[in-house]
């Protein structure tokens with residue numbers, strides 16, 4: 001029985017898609033059968049970060065509308081065996097998608113994959129309930145901004161209310177130039193504020209930005225510091 005892991009945050013642009021992609025690559029590299037499920041409806045981009053944008057003929061919207069079977073919309077990555085992608089529609093929401101539908105989808109996917117990593121939209125209350133109900137775990141992404149830390153605290157409480165049993169967070173975009181100043185929240189402040197275990201930290205790194213844009217995930221560069229960080233996070237989450 002697989003595990004459904006949400007990559008989520010209370011603010012936009014914290015690195016949900018970056019982490020969803022790189023943790024999926026890392027977990028597949030550790031021998032798991034992984035599905036990356038992009039639920040950022042109307043604004044998907046995991047396909048770009050994975051270099052798979054030209055390969056998507058069908059998406060979850062086509063499955064829900066009965067145009068194709070689930071199998072047709074699940075695409076295997078060319079270079080990373082063990083990793084598949086299921087995208088949502090690029091320019092629209094899926095009308096009438098309820099928490100019940102999403103939970104049923106998670107159950108189907110749990111039977112077929114060891115790990116289902118969900119790239120979530122920004123997790124405001126109504127939307128959160130739809131995709132968090134029925135998930136096993138949540139990796140909350142925060143960046144070293146007071147606003148992001150506060151939104152992560154609120155998100156963590158909501159996930160608990162909804163019943164997501166495992167909740168942890170990672171800090172993205174740590175910039176050593178500022179991290180020791182009082183102007184941005186330091187690691188001590190963040191760990192005191194968020195009531196969940198910290199599973200990893202990733203620095204501000206232009207190479208990650210370039211990897212996302214070139215469709216070659218940073219986690220592919222085995223031996224690099226960034227790849228090791230994503231591998232460590234994946235191992236902690238799936239242990």
Ligand SMILES: Nc1ncnc2c1ncn2[C@@H]1O[C@H](COP(=O)(O)OP(=O)(O)OP(=O)(O)O)[C@@H](O)[C@H]1O
Nearest residue numbers: 012013014015016017018173203204205208209212
């Ligand atoms: N550690 C990092 N170093 C440098 N750039 C990064 C890092 N993490 C993410 N980025 C860049 O920051 C931007 C936002 O990242 P990403 O798309 O992963 O965030 P998101 O939380 O999924 O955003 P959204 O809320 O729009 O879905 C992208 O341009 C990405 O390449």
Ligand SMILES: [Mg+2]
Nearest residue numbers: 016017040045
């Ligand atoms: Mg995103």
